[in-house]
Amino acid sequence: MNDTLLQATAISKYFHDPQTIQILKEVSFSLERGEFASIIGKSGCGKSTLLYILSTMDTDYEGGLKIDGREMKGRSEQELANVRNEKIGFVFQFHYLLNEFSVLRNVMLPGLKLGKISAQEVEHRAMEKLKILGIADEALKNPNQLSGGQKQRVAIARALINNPVIIMGDEPTGNLDKKNTEIVFDIFKELAESYHQTLLVVTHDNAFAERTHRIITMEDGMILPPGRPK
Amino acid sequence: MSLKLIIEIARSLLLARWRQTLVAAIGVTFSITMFIALLSFMGGLNKLLDGLVVNRTPHIRLYSDVEAAKHQPIELSPEFSGYHHFISSVKPVSKSPAIHNALPVMKALENDPQVLGVSPRVSTQVFYNIGATQLNGLVSGIDVLLENRLFSFSDYVTEGRFVDLKNTPNSILLGKGVAVKMLAHIGDVIHITTVTGEQFPLKVAGIYQTGLQQVDDEQSYVSVATAQKIIGASNNYITDIEVKLKDITRAPALAATYRQRFDVDAIDIQTANSEFETGNFIRTLISYSVGVTLLIVAGFGIYNILNMMIYEKLDTIAILKAVGFSGRDVNGIFNAIALSIGLFGGVFGLLLGYGLSAVIAHIPFNTTALPTIKTYPIDFNPRFYLIGGVFSMVTTYLAGYFPSRKASRVDPVIIIRGK
Numbered sequence: 001m002n003d004t005l006l007q008a009t010a011i012s013k014y015f016h017d018p019q020t021i022q023i024l025k026e027v028s029f030s031l032e033r034g035e036f037a038s039i040i041g042k043s044g045c046g047k048s049t050l051l052y053i054l055s056t057m058d059t060d061y062e063g064g065l066k067i068d069g070r071e072m073k074g075r076s077e078q079e080l081a082n083v084r085n086e087k088i089g090f091v092f093q094f095h096y097l098l099n100e101f102s103v104l105r106n107v108m109l110p111g112l113k114l115g116k117i118s119a120q121e122v123e124h125r126a127m128e129k130l131k132i133l134g135i136a137d138e139a140l141k142n143p144n145q146l147s148g149g150q151k152q153r154v155a156i157a158r159a160l161i162n163n164p165v166i167i168m169g170d171e172p173t174g175n176l177d178k179k180n181t182e183i184v185f186d187i188f189k190e191l192a193e194s195y196h197q198t199l200l201v202v203t204h205d206n207a208f209a210e211r212t213h214r215i216i217t218m219e220d221g222m223i224l225p226p227g228r229p230k
Numbered sequence: 231m232s233l234k235l236i237i238e239i240a241r242s243l244l245l246a247r248w249r250q251t252l253v254a255a256i257g258v259t260f261s262i263t264m265f266i267a268l269l270s271f272m273g274g275l276n277k278l279l280d281g282l283v284v285n286r287t288p289h290i291r292l293y294s295d296v297e298a299a300k301h302q303p304i305e306l307s308p309e310f311s312g313y314h315h316f317i318s319s320v321k322p323v324s325k326s327p328a329i330h331n332a333l334p335v336m337k338a339l340e341n342d343p344q345v346l347g348v349s350p351r352v353s354t355q356v357f358y359n360i361g362a363t364q365l366n367g368l369v370s371g372i373d374v375l376l377e378n379r380l381f382s383f384s385d386y387v388t389e390g391r392f393v394d395l396k397n398t399p400n401s402i403l404l405g406k407g408v409a410v411k412m413l414a415h416i417g418d419v420i421h422i423t424t425v426t427g428e429q430f431p432l433k434v435a436g437i438y439q440t441g442l443q444q445v446d447d448e449q450s451y452v453s454v455a456t457a458q459k460i461i462g463a464s465n466n467y468i469t470d471i472e473v474k475l476k477d478i479t480r481a482p483a484l485a486a487t488y489r490q491r492f493d494v495d496a497i498d499i500q501t502a503n504s505e506f507e508t509g510n511f512i513r514t515l516i517s518y519s520v521g522v523t524l525l526i527v528a529g530f531g532i533y534n535i536l537n538m539m540i541y542e543k544l545d546t547i548a549i550l551k552a553v554g555f556s557g558r559d560v561n562g563i564f565n566a567i568a569l570s571i572g573l574f575g576g577v578f579g580l581l582l583g584y585g586l587s588a589v590i591a592h593i594p595f596n597t598t599a600l601p602t603i604k605t606y607p608i609d610f611n612p613r614f615y616l617i618g619g620v621f622s623m624v625t626t627y628l629a630g631y632f633p634s635r636k637a638s639r640v641d642p643v644i645i646i647r648g649k
Contacts, residue, residue, distance in 0.1 A: 085554020
């Protein structure tokens with residue numbers, strides 16, 4: 001596969017509080033379709049900051065960003081929201097499920113927002129995703145009735161609902177025990193290998209990172225040259 | 231952007247905090263209830279007072295006033311036209327208080343398409359004789375049936391029947407105050423002294439009470455023929471012509487026209503009773519400002535609750551934005567929350583307001599001044615409900631505007647990374 005999905009060109013970012021610090025220094029890299037990549041680095045090296053820029057949520061940066069062949073810089077908040085809705089799936093360290101809705105509703109929400117298919121179809125698709133992740137039995141429960149691992153799996157199901165071109169994870173296993181970490185990793189691996197899902201995961205769990213297809217190492221706001229073969 | 235989805239999310243957020251929602255909605259309900267009750271009551275009161283004066287007052291009254299001639303003879307002389315005239319001790323000419331050519335004038339007025347009805351009146355000063363004492367009074371000769379039709383006079387007759395005034399010759403309808411002073415009852419014969427000094431016996435046919443003390447203490451009514459007999463005048467002697475119009479607002483303009491056309495004095499109701507207009511206006515103004523104040527206070531309640539809800543729901547807002555809801559969607563969600571509080575609070579407020587007005591309308595209200603009023607007056611005007619409903623929506627929208635805007639501007643990165 002030689003199909004660039006995500007292209008970052010010379011991305012720089014500054015924090016101005018309490019004093020101006022350059023947190024990202026002209027970061028450039030690209031991600032091929034179907035790649036399962038991880039970004040590692042020490043705390044404060046800018047890896048999460050980079051991820052939030054790539055996710056289009058953070059728009060305060062310099063440089064260029066192309067997702068699926070379209071330039072993201074300079075687009076309106078509304079357009080970026082639509083990009084996130086349609087093309088990007090998110091998994092955070094905390095599950096961020098909405099307790100006001102059932103598990104199923106949580107998974108369906110981005111699909112309903114996209115509105116390309118009917119509510120019944122969204123529901124059907126959400127049940128499928130929950131089945132793949134082995135939590136179909138919990139569909140009608142409230143999120144706060146689930147265990148941490150289950151919640152994270154629901155969050156993954158939610159990320160998958162619109163069949164996004166890329167899944168981004170910010171320490172998706174950072175809050176889980178070993179067993180659940182293993183489960184989440186296996187899900188990611190299966191998504192990458194069986195479904196050719198592109199994944200980009202920020203982690204500081206080196207063991208996790210080593211089992212991904214590509215490791216991007218960051219230090220002091222820069223990407224280190226790849227010193228390790230795939 | 232799917233409106234249905236936004237409403238569904240808004241509903242879920244509302245139900246998750248239903249107690250707060252209820253408090254906010256009760257605030258709106260309470261203020262709308264009071265708004266409706268207050269305006270209905272004030273409206274009823276205004277109508278009552280209107281009825282007290284305006285319904286009983288002719289829209290235009292034609293009469294012949296005693297006044298000095300507008301043009302003195304010297305002004306007509308061409309010889310002195312360029313001069314300034316000093317004339318001292320000008321006096322009005324002796325002139326009958328009756329309207330000149332009254333009967334043809336009435337005929338002409340009756341044929342005017344803008345006129346609802348015309349009623350003649352023959353008024354004269356009299357003294358009521360109580361033994362050796364004499365009381366100042368005013369007797370008006372009226373066309374009994376016409377007067378009742380145009381000015382619903384029978385509403386004010388507390389004792390006896392109004393038509394008896396027409397059926398019994400030489401009868402009189404006494405004011406309540408006069409009757410009490412004279413110790414007169416129905417069927418009694420009283421004596422009055424006319425301005426020319428003649429005594430005249432009249433039989434009491436009934437007693438009326440308008441609620442205006444000054445009127446009830448002086449004024450009495452007889453038929454036109456009786457009045458003409460008291461004065462000793464012929465049947466074309468009429469002192470006032472009372473005109474009721476189809477459209478009361480035309481009164482000032484028509485009064486001016488009649489003044490010209492019939493060469494009489496004419497006064498319209500607006501000029502004669504301007505203080506009532508002012509009173510009505512001030513009362514309405516006060517009730518609207520109190521009502522609006524109540525709504526604004528309720529609006530601040532909604533503002534507070536929405537602000538608190540946004541702080542509690544920062545995570546929710548952040549995640550909604552992360553999964554692709556735009557700022558406009560979030561804004562829509564919180565606006566929907568505010569408007570549904572306004573809508574439900576408002577609808578219940580209107581219903582309760584109607585209920586409260588209905589209750590007030592059944593509370594007994596007996597006052598000797600207003601014999602026909604038995605309960606508190608309420609005006610069930612649909613306009614109040616319309617204004618209340620619109621206002622509840624507008625206030626809640628405004629109260630939700632700034633919190634919603636704040637919610638739409640929440641930066642998801644800060645919330646998510648802040649954990």
